[in-house]
Amino acid sequence: MKKGQLHLVESTVVIFVFFIMIMVAMSIYSNYQKDKLERMKIDLNEQKATQIARKILFTPELECSNNNARTLDCVEIQKLQPFVDRVRQNPAYYREEFQNSRVMIKWVYAPSFFGTFSAPEFFTQNPGDLLPTTTQKTIFDFKTGGESYRTFTFPVSLWDKRVVPEWSYFGWLIVEVNI
Amino acid sequence: MANRRGKHMKRKGQMEIFGLAIVFVLFILALLIFLKFSSDPDEDTAEDFMMKQLPTKMLQTMMKTTTSCKEQEVEVLILDVASNLDPTPPDYCNNIDVATQINCGTRNSYQELFGTGNVIGQIFTNSLEFERKDYEFEIKMKNGCEIFARNSTNSCFRANKINAETFYLTSDRGKVEINLRICENVESR
Numbered sequence: 626m627k628k629g630q631l632h633l634v635e636s637t638v639v640i641f642v643f644f645i646m647i648m649v650a651m652s653i654y655s656n657y658q659k660d661k662l663e664r665m666k667i668d669l670n671e672q673k674a675t676q677i678a679r680k681i682l683f684t685p686e687l688e689c690s691n692n693n694a695r696t697l698d699c700v701e702i703q704k705l706q707p708f709v710d711r712v713r714q715n716p717a718y719y720r721e722e723f724q725n726s727r728v729m730i731k732w733v734y735a736p737s738f739f740g741t742f743s744a745p746e747f748f749t750q751n752p753g754d755l756l757p758t759t760t761q762k763t764i765f766d767f768k769t770g771g772e773s774y775r776t777f778t779f780p781v782s783l784w785d786k787r788v789v790p791e792w793s794y795f796g797w798l799i800v801e802v803n804i
Numbered sequence: 805m806a807n808r809r810g811k812h813m814k815r816k817g818q819m820e821i822f823g824l825a826i827v828f829v830l831f832i833l834a835l836l837i838f839l840k841f842s843s844d845p846d847e848d849t850a851e852d853f854m855m856k857q858l859p860t861k862m863l864q865t866m867m868k869t870t871t872s873c874k875e876q877e878v879e880v881l882i883l884d885v886a887s888n889l890d891p892t893p894p895d896y897c898n899n900i901d902v903a904t905q906i907n908c909g910t911r912n913s914y915q916e917l918f919g920t921g922n923v924i925g926q927i928f929t930n931s932l933e934f935e936r937k938d939y940e941f942e943i944k945m946k947n948g949c950e951i952f953a954r955n956s957t958n959s960c961f962r963a964n965k966i967n968a969e970t971f972y973l974t975s976d977r978g979k980v981e982i983n984l985r986i987c988e989n990v991e992s993r
Contacts, residue, residue, distance in 0.1 A: 635820070642824050650835050657839050671851045698861055733930040734923060736872035760930075777854060778935055780865040792870040793877070795927050 674777040674802040677726050681764075681798065682781065686711065689784045699782040700796065702745045705730065705764065712765045720767045724802075727768040730783070731761045731797035745785055761799075774801050852965075859969035859984040862932070867971065867982075871923050873908035873916040878923060879973065881906065881913040882943060882982070885951060886975035897949035918952050928954060932986065938963065939986045946972070946979035963987030 681687065682698060686708045689699035712719045732748050738755050748757035768774060776799060783796040867879040876884075888901040905912040917923050924941075932939050933956060940955040960966055965988040973980045 638821070639824065642828065646828055646831055649832065653832075653835060653839070671854075675854060698865060731930070734869060734926045736870050736875065777851075778931075779854070780858070780861045780931065782865050782868055788875075792875065793868045795865055795869045795931070797931050 670775060670802055671777070673724065674726070674775060674800050677723050677728070677802065678777060678779055678798060678800045680722065681728055681800070682779075684708075689782070696782070696784075698780070699784055699793075700730065700798070701784045701786060702747055702794075703786055705747045705762075709764055716767075719765060723765065723767055725767055725769050726803070727766040727774075727801040728764045729761055729799040729801075730764060730781075731799060732757050732759075732783070733780075733795040733797050735783075735794040736792065742788070745787070768801055768803055774803050776801050855965070855986065855988070856967050858937075859967050859986050862986070863969055863971050863982060863984050866924075866927055869923070869927070871916055873906060873911075873913055876906065876913075878917065881917050881923075882980060883973055883975045884913040885917065886943075886945065886973070886980045887977055889951065889977065891945045891948045891977055897945065897951050924952070924954065932956065937986055938988075939984065941985075942981075942983045944981050944983075945977065946981045948978070951980070960985050960987035 682700070687700045687704050689696040689701045735744065735757065738744050743749065743753065743755045744757040746752055747762065748759050750758040779798040779800070781796045781798045783794040785792040785794065867877065867882075869878050870876075871878060871881060873881060884906050885900065888905050889897050890899045890901075891897055900914055902912055902914075905914065908916045911919060915922070918925070928939070928941065938956045938958045938960060940960050941953065942950060943952045944950040966985050967987070968983065968985040970984075971982040973982065
């Protein structure tokens with residue numbers, strides 16, 4: 626092999642190796658960026674879920690208030706059914722407000738009911754039922770099917786204003802958000 | 805002569821390739837180090853933020869929950885239990901004066917809170933345990949004996965993240981400490 630040819634082969638090898646180095650670097654960097662984007666997407670969805678949960682807890686249609694003082698992390702049970710009906714009547718407005726999410730209320734603990742004082746109607750199947758028959762109820766469901774979603778849960782007080790002073794039940798707010 | 809020159813050229817070529825390999829390895833190392841140090845420091849995600857708030861919200865909601873015992877709140881019953889026990893030796897919280905406790909009909913405030921089908925048990929079973937969140941819950945006299953304790957099967961033994969909250973109540977027998985630790989265990993991640 627002549628000296629010129631040898632130089633040519635050497636240059637080709639160097640360029641080839643350099644090219645491989647750039648390819649490896651690009652693939653590592655793109656993987657890193659992909660991971661970072663994935664993390665950002667997850668974080669964004671988590672923020673979205675917290676925002677939706679906050680919106681639910683602060684929505685005037687559900688808030689607990691006594692003498693104009695608002696109680697935090699509290700939902701008034703008697704306002705739940707009217708709110709569900711309202712969402713059904715204006716789905717476009719509430720879909721924009723709560724995006725692709727599903728919000729449910731779970732009944733965790735309540736004291737015993739007796740006589741004519743039965744569980745709130747929102748959690749019973751028949752109006753006369755003494756005890757809650759449905760422990761979990763959907764408030765609205767704007768979640769699009771088939772996609773993956775994340776679930777976030779928050780403890781909330783469920784206020785029953787049929788008695789004075791009002792009874793407070795332990796509830797669980799479940800927010801599912803499409804990822 | 806030509807043979808010797810050929811051998812010399814071959815060795816030189818090998819050395820160059822070896823040099824290139826070293827440059828290649830160094831380049832990858834430098835890139836990895838750059839990526840490691842240029843990445844953003846770990847920030848609290850929204851989920852971390854919610855997990856941090858969870859013990860506080862759990863305790864706040866629990867304390868205000870109405871019980872079947874004369875429509876009293878959990879907080880009132882805990883205070884009643886603490887006010888009717890002897891936190892000093894040799895009793896160490898074991899001797900609770902049943903007669904002076906709030907009478908809830910068939911049971912007293914201690915049984916209402918911690919007995920079978922009790923308030924605290926139902927709350928934890930239907931919330932944190934249902935969500936498979938590990939926790940440790942404890943009610944004790946401040947710097948003293950334990951009144952009640954409950955934890956999930958895994959407890960916080962191998963937790964890599966613990967979010968905790970302590971509430972204090974003042975009873976006739978001194979301060980009552982209510983601790984809730986919600987943890988993220990290594991296995992559950």
